Amino acid sequence: MYRFHRPLMAMVLSAALLFGCTDAALASSSSQTKEQLDETNDKVNDLEDSVSSTQNKLDDAEDELAAVMANISGLESDMELKQSEIEKAKEDLSAAELRKQEQYDTMKVRIKYMYENNGRSMFETLMESGSLAELLNKAEYMSSVYKSDKELVADYQETVEEIADLEDTLEGQMSDMEDLQADYETKQDDLETLTTRLKTEVTDYEARLTKAKEKAARLEVQYEEQKEEEEAAAKAAEEEAAKAAQMQAQNSSKGTSNSSSASYTDGSKTSSGSSSSSSSSSSSSSSSDDGVYDSGSSSGGSSSSSSSSVTGTEVASYACQFVGNPYVWGGTSLTNGCDCSGFTMQVYAHFGISLPHSSASQSGYGKSVSYSEAQPGDLIFYANGGTVHHVALYIGGGQIVHAKGAAYGICINSATYNTIYSVRRIL
Numbered sequence: 174m175y176r177f178h179r180p181l182m183a184m185v186l187s188a189a190l191l192f193g194c195t196d197a198a199l200a201s202s203s204s205q206t207k208e209q210l211d212e213t214n215d216k217v218n219d220l221e222d223s224v225s226s227t228q229n230k231l232d233d234a235e236d237e238l239a240a241v242m243a244n245i246s247g248l249e250s251d252m253e254l255k256q257s258e259i260e261k262a263k264e265d266l267s268a269a270e271l272r273k274q275e276q277y278d279t280m281k282v283r284i285k286y287m288y289e290n291n292g293r294s295m296f297e298t299l300m301e302s303g304s305l306a307e308l309l310n311k312a313e314y315m316s317s318v319y320k321s322d323k324e325l326v327a328d329y330q331e332t333v334e335e336i337a338d339l340e341d342t343l344e345g346q347m348s349d350m351e352d353l354q355a356d357y358e359t360k361q362d363d364l365e366t367l368t369t370r371l372k373t374e375v376t377d378y379e380a381r382l383t384k385a386k387e388k389a390a391r392l393e394v395q396y397e398e399q400k401e402e403e404e405a406a407a408k409a410a411e412e413e414a415a416k417a418a419q420m421q422a423q424n425s426s427k428g429t430s431n432s433s434s435a436s437y438t439d440g441s442k443t444s445s446g447s448s449s450s451s452s453s454s455s456s457s458s459s460s461s462d463d464g465v466y467d468s469g470s471s472s473g474g475s476s477s478s479s480s481s482s483v484t485g486t487e488v489a490s491y492a493c494q495f496v497g498n499p500y501v502w503g504g505t506s507l508t509n510g511c512d513c514s515g516f517t518m519q520v521y522a523h524f525g526i527s528l529p530h531s532s533a534s535q536s537g538y539g540k541s542v543s544y545s546e547a548q549p550g551d552l553i554f555y556a557n558g559g560t561v562h563h564v565a566l567y568i569g570g571g572q573i574v575h576a577k578g579a580a581y582g583i584c585i586n587s588a589t590y591n592t593i594y595s596v597r598r599i600l
């Protein structure tokens with residue numbers, strides 16, 4: 174009984190392993206995409222922060238620039254008024270100096286007249302007075318005129334000096350305004366340079382942000398597609414496992430109801446099974462496309478004998494163990510690197526079945542079946558212009574495992590990722 178159930182148990186276990194292998198491979202792919210998506214979203218957030226921060230700096234700089242330009246405009250108005258005041262002070266100064274000079278000249282003429290009237294001296298004029306009172310009156314008059322002229326000249330002199338001081342003050346204020354204007358203009362130049370640089374930074378950040386958002390959107394779509402593929406693969410693997418379990422249950426039921434169970438233990442059924450296997454092998458040879466697989470009798474016999482105790486699901490499950498390992502052209506190592514035919518060759522070699530290291534040559538082994546009839550363990554071939562250039566191992570549920578290329582390594586894909594050329598059943 175144990176020998177009868179052994180192949181069915183292997184199918185159930187292999188289906189479970191297939192589910193785990195497929196799910197792990199897809200999850201690894203989707204997890205990598207999710208990691209890239211998270212990194213890109215973090216970059217988007219950082220760029221948005223940079224745009225916001227730089228824009229705030231730009232707004233502050235533009236506000237400060239506007240204030241400086243307003244100060245310059247107000248200062249220019251004040252300078253115009255100050256210049257008017259200076260010009261007015263200069264006019265007043267000129268007029269005061271002119272009046273001072275005129276008064277001074279008049280005083281000199283009057284003094285000269287008083288002292289030199291008709292060729293007579295001031296003393297003679299005084300002596301001609303008829304009385305002492307007249308004398309004193311003349312003397313007092315002359316003194317008051319002189320004093321008045323002197324005071325008037327002094328007043329004019331003081332006015333001139335005040336106006337001159339005012340002019341100096343106004344010119345000093347104008348000089349301070351000119352210095353302040355120069356400072357404002359320097360600050361304006363600096364702020365204009367700063368705003369230009371910040372505008373360039375904002376534009377650069379926004380361009381980078383747009384690209385990052387576009388990348389995030391692409392990764393989001395890719396991630397969702399991979400999740401859908403993951404769910405589809407998981408569902409397919411579950412269906413394969415369910416089919417295997419159902420087959421086990423059906424055969425267990427048949428084995429229990431069979432009254433000749435002794436035939437499974439006395440070796441006669443085994444002999445019959447061997448004969449059946451041999452007959453099946455012979456039939457396979459006659460139905461193969463070119464008979465390459467069976468052309469060598471000793472090799473074909475060895476492969477047929479070994480395959481009688483192995484299932485395609487076991488082969489597929491074993492092959493899935495190497496998902497993630499590298500692709501090496503011409504390589505035959507399942508762990509260190511192999512190419513497509515080296516991968517299928519070594520997988521089947523593990524079960525004692527010899528295949529050549531050539532996808533074109535392998536396409537002549539086993540028997541041809543349609544893709545709709547494909548079962549786990551079958552080899553699927555892809556061609557270009559009728560020339561086979563790639564081989565993959567079918568694992569069920571519309572999925573294949575293969576050494577795809579240097580950029581992918583050993584991975585799982587949909588069997589129809591490329592146009593199928595042929596399907597060969599080795600077991």
